[in-house]
Amino acid sequence: MDNRFDITKLQVPLIQAPMAGGPSTPALAAAVSNSGGLGFLAAGYITADRLAEDIEKTRTLTASPFGVNLFVPSPSAAKPEDIAAYREALAADAQRFGVELPEPRYDDDSWDEKLSVVRQFRPAVVTFTFGAPDHADVSTLQEAGIAVGITVTTPPEANAAEASGPDFLIVQGPEAGGHRGTFNPTALPSAQPLSTLISEIRETTRVPLIAAGGVATRADVSRLLRGHGVVAVQAGTAFLRAEEAGTKPAHAAAMTDERFQVTVVTRAFSGRYARGIENEFIRTHDPHAPFGYPEVNMLTGPIRAAAAKAGDPDYLNLWAGTGFRSALHAPAAQIVASLAP
Ligand SMILES: Cc1cc2nc3c(=O)[nH]c(=O)nc-3n(C[C@H](O)[C@H](O)[C@H](O)COP(=O)(O)O)c2cc1C
Structure with missing residues (x-):
């Protein structure tokens, strides 16, 4: 539809990645959009009502377009006996923090309710991750004037996502x-590096592509925009230490702490693969962590919450990309300026 936001026409071709779990805030999204980039709210883990409030709040802070990101639900791979065994394996940590671990059960993160909220509140852009929504869901949003993006990590996923009719793809x-x-x-x-992944997807895909993953410097942004036919770059970790971000203090502090050196991919915290700074929890539990999202995420929740409260970075999911050491503690506008090509 012609009146939808055109992702290829951003004043600054830089998107602040949606970051569920605290870092994404209305203030951060608005600051990035006010700087000519595209700010994002993350709908994951919050209630549909809270999402509506966040959208309204963001509108009070910016007149510029911004986006909302939703998790696409998929059947869980959790096996009850594996979850029960992991609960046992986590017992000592739970005891250390004085918390009870829940009996987790599957939920779809209020998928229908959140889709209704974005249809009603009509942010300029909605993106999806963990799968491709149905063609019908994409069309409904587009008919409401919303531009739709889908995150993909392989060429086959790009083909499957394109069949849903999105306006653009985010290649992660x-x-x-x-x-x-x-x-x-x-x-x-x-493990295919971002640049070769984009080249392969570009060959078979017609929709505009956004590149995401490890973008830490202006040189990274320029390289991706120049050589790879992408229309914009999406960065998350670079905004984790922004003044407007809601990143937990222990998480932000770990990013500059010499005790923490590398990022690894683990399913220890949530039951599905994610990249974070390696800490004691990962070293202890990665070897025996089961699959099962969102159950494992729920199971570890009380430990993570208690660790955050205690300021203990060793039992918290320190999600971060490979470029985490370059992240600036500064107003988001300054971070946008430091990355803008
Ligand atoms: C703390 C954190 C939370 C994230 N949460 C989400 C999310 O809610 N939805 C999503 O699509 N991507 C999420 N991502 C991934 C980003 O969209 C993006 O792919 C990633 O940040 C790009 O790599 P970079 O962090 O190296 O810039 C998250 C990333 C981080 C670091």
Whole structure:
């Protein structure tokens, strides 16, 4: 539809990645959009009502377009006996923090309710991760004037996503912080570097492409925009230490702490693969962590919450991409300016 937001016409071709779990805030999204980039709210883990409030709040802070990101639900790979065994394996950590671990059960993160909220509140852009929504859901949003993007991590996922009729694809490379958007939650995420992944997807795909993963410097942004036929670059980790971000203090502090050196891909915290800074929890539990999202995420929730409260970075999911050491502590506008090509 002609009046939909055109992702190829951003004043600054830089998108602040949606970051569920706290970092994404209305203030961050608005600051990035006010700087000529595209800010994002993350709908994951919050209620549909809270999402509506966040959209309204963001509108009070910017007149510019911004986006909302939703998790596409998929059947869980959790096996009850594996979840029960992991609960046992986590007992000592739970005891250390004085928390009870829940009996987790599957939920779809209020998929229908959140789709209704975005249809009603009509942010300029809606993106999806963890799968491709149906063609009908994409069309309904587009008819409401919303531009739709889908995150992909492999060429076959790009083909499948294109069949749903999105306005653009976000190609997420293995360097990316946070969860891999992989459609199949039990598949080992592809290690193909972002630049070659984009080239392959470009060959078979007609829709505009956004590149995401490990973007830490202006040189990274320029290289991707120049050589790879992408229309914009999406960065998450670069905004984790922004003044407007809601990143937990222990998470932000770990990013500059010499004790923390590398990022790894793990399913220890959530039951599906995500990249984060390696810490004690990962070293202890990655070897025996089961598949099963969202159950494992729910199971580890009280430990993560208590660790955050105690300021203990060793039992918290420190999601971050490979370029985390370059992230600036500064107003988001300054971060946009430092990355803008
Ligand atoms: C803390 C954190 C939370 C994230 N949450 C989401 C999310 O809610 N939805 C989503 O599509 N991607 C999420 N991502 C992934 C980003 O969309 C993006 O792929 C990634 O940040 C790009 O890599 P970079 O962090 O190296 O810039 C998250 C990333 C981080 C670091």
